[in-house]
Amino acid sequence: MRNHCTGSELYRKKLLLRVMHYNS
Secondary structure, eight states: OHHHHHHHHHHHHHHHHHHHHHHO
């Protein structure tokens, strides 16, 4: 279960990075 949580957070972080890149 913990692994799933980590994966979800990693996905969110990646999405945030993508959004930041797009915003830039």
